[in-house]
Amino acid sequence: MRRDWKFYSQLGLTIVLCLFIVVPVVMSALAGVTVNVFKGLSSGLTLRWVFEVWDLYAQSILLSLGIAMACLVVTLLAGVPLAYVLVRRPSRMMRLFEELLTLPVAIPGLALALALLITYGGVSGYRSSWLFILTGHVLFTLPFMVRSVAAVMAAMDMKMLEEGAASLGAGFWRRFFGVIVPNAKPGILAGALMVVTLSIGEFNLTWMLHTPLTKTLPVGLADAYASMRLEIGSAYTLIFFVLIMPLLIAMQALADRGKRASRRIDTAEDTL
């Protein structure tokens, strides 16, 4: 195929668009390791700001990771069985429940936070603990877990698999953990990555729910931007990237693997 002007103009446009997105990221990351942003790179590179961020915000970063993990555990424990019931025993009630579950995704995080504050704001021990933020994150991320797992479960004829296992003597729990869960793994993994990523990056809700003692990573970031010198905010962004990028890459790899598996052609011959 000859490459004509159309090809080159498309290539050009793609590059420009990519640069448009990538340049600010690089600029911001660079700013985090520059001695003085206003003087530019000529002022030299340093890790000083990164360490400073760590000193100031280690608490927030660790809290965020902790909340993300707790959120993952809760959404796994609640989401996998929920997805199972949704797919296996569909009814009008369950559909309604699914809609209800998706509501926190549809309404603005601020509104959800407000609702939580109005309802539980008075419970002082709870209001001031990280569990309050966890509640918000679980409400916000659970639908993603459920959807992701349910999609895989819906595609795998669970009824038939379970009947096969039951005929071999397997009771419910054995079927659930030995057959259903392993076969739903792609959905569970995808859901897990999504939940962790969303939880670490969540700002809207968290900003409303946090207290000075329960600041998460993105809240700390806003704080750094607002009150510190620009280099510190940028170094903070850098740390954020380092944390979130592996998750995003893993998510992409997982999606690719799923696509490749479904594209595989059945080469087995019916020679037997």
Added chain:
Amino acid sequence: MSTQIRLRNCAKTFADGTRALAPFDLTIEGGETIVLLGPSGCGKTTILRMIAGLEFSDAGGVISFDGDDVTRQSIEKRRVGMVFQSYALFPNMTVAENVAYGLKVHGVPGKERDARVDAMLEMMHIDMLADRRIDQLSGGQRQRVALARAIAVQPRVLLLDEPLTALDAKLRVRLRTEINALLRKLGITAVYVTHDQEEAMALGDRIVVMQKGEIAQIGTPREIYRKPQNPFVADFVGAANRMTGQMRDGRLHIGAHVFDAVDAFDPRHGAIIDQGAVELYFRADGLSPCDLDEAHFTGRVEAVSYLGERLRLTVSGIGPQAVTIDTHADDVIETGADVHCRVNADRLTVFPAVAAHS
């Protein structure tokens, strides 16, 4: 010892009100292979699932295995082997792990388990596939794995729901032969569901022909083939040609012709049909082409199809609908030609005419 299955007064009405099965009794002897045969939707799978414990009979039904009442027992406890049309293999396990699953559930220790898995795989000729993933197998191979998995746990009964329907014709015949040999070798009580008459004849010690949730006839393949008890069974097992006639004093009149040697016993009423309008069902061998001077009837050839060893003619003008007649493969017959034929009265199945049709 193989298990006898008894179903007494079983019936099934689904939650949505669908009446899938009218009350029926059925006894399946130990070691017997019974085939449930009938068109789609007639309730075959429902009976199978009731025996398995995946559906429960309406109140009043009793199912027993060798006299043990299992009516309320769940499938996990019944020790039934199941083979499904869509295999239902576990995609997260290898072939060997699939076969080992039931043994693991039953607590068979590791060494013995491995030995039994190997023996099963060998018996089904899939030992070289032991470490394959399920999605790397062909349909025929999958069905072999499914069979191995079901019989590995030495179930009391083996239940097969259209296991060959998803396979191509040649493979179907081959696996059918193997399944037949396997069932004889194991001597296990088996219930086999199919909508394919040929498969039913080839596999069944007895065949249960079903029609709209009721048992239309139970009998050996020969009985079903030669003595269908009602027009539905006759039609379903291939005697789809129909003529009408009259019985007068025990003799059959078709048009101006009279035939003596007919079997006019009506099993449903337990009596010989002596008088009255009758319907005659027959296969292509019920009429044979002949010369004009010997002929009972003359019809017109509507279509000719070449079956290899013979030629099948579709002929109008003899019965209420077109009938099929076989002739020599070498005959040259054109569509539109006249064909003369004789009635082979001993090949006719006689039923009292139903007022509704004819």
